[in-house]
Amino acid sequence: MLRIFLTVLFAFTAILVSAQGFPAGRGANGKIKGRIYNQVDKTPLPYASVMLYSAQKDSLVTGAISSENGYFTITNIPLASYKLKVISMGFDSLITMVNLNFSTQELEVGNLFLSPSVQMLQTVSIIAEKDHVELKPDKRVINVDKDISARGGTALDALKNAPGVTVGADDEISLRNSSPIIYVDGRPTQLSMRQIPADQINTIEIITNPSAKYEASATGGIINIT
Template sequence: MKISKAKTGLSIFFVLFSFIYAQSYPHPGPVRITGVVVEASSEQPLELVNVIIYDKSHKQVTGTATNETGRFFIAGINPGEYTIEFSFVGFETKVDTLRITMENPVLNLGIIKLEQKPIPIEGVEVTGERPPIEFKIDKKVINVKEHFASQSGTAVDVLQNIPSITVDVQGNVSLRGSTNFRVLIDNRPSILDPSEALQQIPASTIDRIEIITNPSARYDPEGLVGIINVITKKNIQSGINGTGNLNLGLEEKYSGDFLLNYRYKRFRTFFGLDYNNFNFPGTEVENRTTNTQDTTFYSLTQGNSSWLRRFYGFKLGTEYVISPK
């Protein structure tokens, strides 16, 4: 009889302990928080804004970042009181308090506006020069005018010393170690092989090159490691104008190109030719040793090598600008 009472007491203690444990460690709740972050003056959506939630002790609970439309989603928040923080480079940090209840499983914070942070400066001299490479949120921009190769060579020569780009001796271009990328010329896809398209664009006709390593859905990037978008120079003056270049070098290296434009109001016609001849001489030395049982064979081969890259380019086109924007 005493043993039965002991078992009953142990069962009651176990149930009581389980109840206290469940109260101390609640399961994650299904509450979801959403909202849209925009720039205060223009009300344009801000991408990659940090959204962090803290508890009462200012310990980080969870966080996320806004997408390209400025929207964010945070799920699995337990009921309670929290602090939510919105921060982005160049903007004032915004902090709000939250009270999460199970009665409202979806908490929509609406539109959150961030103010640009004023940076006090003095004694600044503004010049019109752009940096050789600009790093933006979704791409790298190479300002070709600031590169020494802009007056000669091709787009391949401009890309040779750019991070994430490699060019072999034959002029083949790789983006992040892969040749599976797309080339756009003035935001239009090229029908040529990517390396061939870049080899046929004279550097003197390029304004800038955009390297997009994480393209959005509008580029249809499935299976691609990135996009190289070549933006050519535009001349908005009416009439006939043109440009030409002639380059000479050692070891049979020479190239030339010209581009002729005719523009009348919004109508433009252009015609261009280019020719490139690049010779790459070298020396090859091969020393081979072969062991077969008790016999060793030695072979020494020496010789000269020469690799030639020669190509022609021709362009003819016309365009009509529907809107200046």
């Protein structure tokens, strides 16, 4: 009789302990949360991918994306051991092992820091090509070296291709049907345009509305050769 009583008591105790020690049962799920930072400046890292892989099968189970403040939470995770992998563009990936069980169903992994990737970038030289004609607020600038037809010619040949400039049969130069004042390097000149080789000219500036710094008589505009 005593043996039967002890057997029943032992069975009841085992059931009671089982019910108290494992309330969630086999279907219990857990949660993992944390925050991701930039290792260099210690600022939160948004939109990083947080992936959870099975430690046994190395297969992707679930995942999440970090918020704008770097926080992430992964819920409804079956209790087991996992490999937590964090990746973000421009940073080295981070891998850490985590374990969810009945005593740690809600796991706080704390702050995770990602280091920026070190990439060797080849130096690239970028050379800006100037247009033949550049429009500026107070003038138009003709880059003579871009005028193929003027190569080997004179300043007169370069002026023939300048917008708004007309060269007559007697080499008379007009700007919008008016007679402009010709400047060379910012000073008025009486030189014939046939005396100046086009290869020696960098730019021709066409100024239709001269400012006060120019002569008052320059109402017909100014052509400045530099």
